[in-house]
């Protein structure tokens with residue numbers, strides 16, 4: 001596995017490479033990230049993973065400084081899943097990046113309400129990566145479903161010749177969606193966090209017998225009883241992210257909560 005530490009070395013590497021299948025990450029890798037790598041490996045060409053904690057997507061009061069960084073372990077995990085190359089940009093990689101704005105219809109909903117800067121920071125750094133790497137395929141997890149839709153929209157509008165692939169959420173045995181932020185939870189909080197996917201699943205199972213307004217209120221109440229601070233818990237059209245009161249084909253049930261200062265998100269696509 002080749003390790004690339006600078007844009008200069010990346011350019012050299014890309015000159016000798018075939019088509020690139022690109023998996024952008026912020027490191028502290030877990031089985032969710034690795035499933036994106038395994039998916040990328042199914043395509044012809046080279047699988048390239050980037051590890052960069054993107055400062056552009058964190059507001060000053062957010063957790064940039066404590067975001068877990070575990071480079072050595074990450075490299076070992078990537079070797080195990082036959083990743084071809086890893087790009088660790090220099091710390092100043094984001095400086096001078098062209099500031100782009102994510103689609104406002106998609107980015108001002110769900111997580112965009114409490115994190116208004118977030119998706120613009122994501123799109124700006126991804127554009128920087130995409131311009132440098134010119135990948136053929138890129139891979140994003142449905143764990144961050146809103147991010148997946150926004151990147152898909154960005155690629156369509158910018159007419160870049162890049163295919164985007166969405167990959168299902170990988171969960172811990174107790175159902176908690178894998179996330180680097182899970183490492184910031186205390187053991188007690190970690191136990192409570194497992195209830196998120198249970199409440200999502202229970203709610204999704206009741207859509208035929210209960211109306212969505214009732215389910216939203218009930219779900220939120222259950223979360224608050226467990227001491228989650230609820231940012232949102234609702235049903236959305238899975239293409240437009242409009243909040244809905246009637247079930248549609250491909251409804252997204254999504255939540256964002258705060259538990260002891262740790263932000264957690266999860267979702268369920270109801271087909």
Ligand code: AMP
Nearest residue numbers: 025026027032140141143144169170178
């Ligand atoms: P991050 O390092 O958190 O920026 O995530 C990098 C990529 O991994 C994003 O496309 C995420 O959606 C994806 N990802 C993170 N957690 C999971 C998970 N539990 N299952 C599937 N994909 C995930």
